[in-house]
Amino acid sequence: MTSPQLIIFDWDGTLMDSIARIVSSMQATASFLKLKVPSDNAVKDIIGLSLEPAIEQLFGTLPAAQHQLFLERYRDEYIELNTTPTPLFRDALVTIEKLRTEQHYLAVATGKARRGLDRVWAELEIADLFHGSRCADETKGKPDPEMLYQLMSELDFSPQQTLMVGDSVHDMRMAKAAGVKAIGVTFGVHNEPLLRQAGADHVIRQLHQLPDLIKGLLCRKEISY
Missing domain, CATH: 1.10.150.240 (Putative phosphatase; domain 2)
Known part of the structure; x- marks a missing residue:
């Protein structure tokens, strides 16, 4: 484990x-x-x-x-x-569930307002998959690190035990400002060169790659036990 x-x-x-x-x-x-x-x-x-x-x-x-x-x-x-569909990415749910079975704590830091995130979670019936969340109308917005500081404090994790996963340069800059490992995904708004320029430590192309990446980081002691 x-x-x-x-x-x-x-x-x-x-x-x-x-x-x-x-x-x-x-x-x-x-x-x-x-x-x-x-x-x-x-x-x-x-x-x-x-x-x-x-x-x-x-x-x-x-x-x-x-x-x-x-x-x-x-x-x-x-x-x-607007009737444009907004599904979860196809491997999002299976990745979240796998990380949960491996005893990781999961949280969300989003530019959405609290009302918007709660509405989506209620529609998808997935709120119980996450241990915490911070929204843009509750604290300072990205790339300020305050969202991450608050979640780490609430859930009792250090920056060395925390990873931020996001698709934008705002996510990567927030992670670096908070001193946490930054993992970029390339299927969102920004490409790999921009993510790395903004401070991404690692970049993945599919969410299902995330659990194996975390295991590798633990084995190499790039994040704390």
């Missing part, structure tokens, strides 16, 4: 295939408000950030009333109006 580790996952683009829905919802909201519609790549670059800094990065500082309307319309677009 491997030594228990705390494995913290990003959500969108890492466990859930929601990138296309986020992109199209953001573009539809911009069109509705008669703002310049951002490109697909521009929207992908903000995935992982909380919504307010994401809006500012894409559109600059909006007047207060327009900013509030953007927040409301985007939530309507994503939750009700």
